[in-house]
Amino acid sequence: MVRSRSRIRRLVAPVRSLFVSDASAGVLLILVAIAAMIAANSPLSDEYRDLFYGYMFPKDVFKLNTLHLWINDGLMAIFFFVVGLEIKREIICGQLSSPEQRRLPVLAASAGMIAPALVYLFFIGGDAGLTRGWAIPAATDIAFAMGVIGLLGSRVPASLRLFLLTIAIVDDMGAVIIIAAFYGEYFNPFWFLMSVLLLAVMVGMNRFGVNRIWPFVLVAFALWFAVLFSGVHATIAGVLAALTIPMRSSNGSSLLERMEHSLAPWSAYLVVPIFGFANAGVDLSDMGLNEIFAPLPLAIATGLFVGKQLGIFGIVVGAVKLGIAKAPDNASWPEIWGVAVLCGIGFTMSLFIGELAFVGNRTLIDEAKIGILMGSIISAFLGYFILRLTTRHPEESDPQSEPA
Structure with missing residues (x-):
């Protein structure tokens, strides 16, 4: 029996290693984006659109009346919950826990x-109808960017991987604030007050030592429902709920760490791919070059590709030269530039913000998707x-070597 289990473990080890590597989540997202584009431009395009945008019931029955809305406003709350758990852990005991560590990434x-x-x-160019999309190129996709890093293996020093991951986490914090502040639909005082009260209940549960999962899950679901009707985007409930989860240790691990460990794979390999497949597909049959290279997609693509690397690389050079912060260890300037370029991959969060920025305007949403895909791919x-041409750190792949 023991031999049989050992043999099974050896057989599944290569598959398991693929899906726990840095590259796997990013590769999966690439495949999902390709599949979505194929589906949207195939003979099944009508079925693809009807699946996600066909009405399940009248809106007066329940606000979320399409599968697309359930995915973006419901399922993605799990993604934002995991993001919130990660942010809290990093702030308390991770790479954002001290001023020295967080200065450069912030x-x-x-x-x-x-x-x-x-x-x-x-x-x-001052087009008022497009102004709401200003935040679309501001987001970096963690999984996609880390996936590209993962494909390079030990060529990229650990300090640069950590630098990219920390930037992406801070970037997510900023994106969450932007969504909450600028992309609400309306404001309902009653449901907003209910949201505040439910959040206070979760804070109280933390303070009074509740350390079981199910009470937090029940109240978090109620919080999501209240936020959904408050006018603040429902996924913000995921982040707020995550920030109330206890970080204190119990039996060697905290409730936060246990929940993050359990949910992170589901978020990376189920929630985000479903979101990507539902949102990345663009029907190009009715689009000519004028639409593909319209001001909106060009502005988004340029913002991601040019704006990201200018902003990140420029501030890193300035901060290091002025002595404000220390550069990542064992990393050259070309390598830091390569990471800054990778931060222009804005798939998941950019698609999410694009849907919020131009809600109800399918033409602009599709143009935004084209810009996101162009900027992210480039x-x-x-x-x-x-990074392939400038990095080679064989010493980091040697388990016997000392860290730099």
Whole structure:
């Protein structure tokens, strides 16, 4: 029996290693985006659109009356919950726990959000109808960017992997704030007050030592429902709920760590791919070059590709030269530039913000998707080749070597 189990473990080890590597989630997202584009431009395009946008019931029955809305407003709350858990853990005991550790990533992420937004606003040329999309190129996709890094193996030093991951986490924090502040549909005082009360209940549960999962899950679901009707985007409930989960240790691990460990694979390999497949597909049959290279997709693509690397690389150079922060260990300037380019991959969060920015306007949403895909693909390829040509750290692949 023991031999049989050992043999099974050996057989599944290669598959398991693929799906726990840095590259796997990013590769999966690439495949999902390709599948969505094929589905949207195949003989099944009508079925693809009807699946996600066909009405399940009248809106007066329940607000979420399409599968697309259930995915974006419901299922994605799990993704945002995992993001919130990760943010809290990093702030308390991770790479954002001290001023020295967080200084450079916070500066880089902030500049990496401001510069793309400014580039976007410059390229749309004052078109008031497109102004709401300013935040679309401001987001970096963690899974996609880390996936490209993962494909390079030990060529990329651990310090750069950590730098990219920390930037992306801070970037997600900024994106959550932007969504909450700028992309609400309306404001309902009653449901907002209910949201505040339910959040207070979760904070109280933390303070009074509740350390079981199910009470937090029940109240978190109620919080999601209240936020959904408050006018603040429902997925923000995921982040708020996550911030109330206890981090104190119990039996060697905290409730937060247990929940993050359990949910992170489901988020990376189920929730985000479903979201990507539902949102990445664009029907190009009715689009000519004028639509593909319209001001909106060009502004988004340029914001992601040019704005991200200008903002991040520029602020890192400035901060290091002025002595404000220390550069990542064992990393050259070309390598740091390559990571800055990779930050222009804005798949998941950019698609999400695009849907919110132009809600109800399918033409602009599709144009935004084209811009996101163009900017992300160019950033991924260029970032990969920069790092492929400039990095080689064999000492980090040797388990006997001392860390640099």
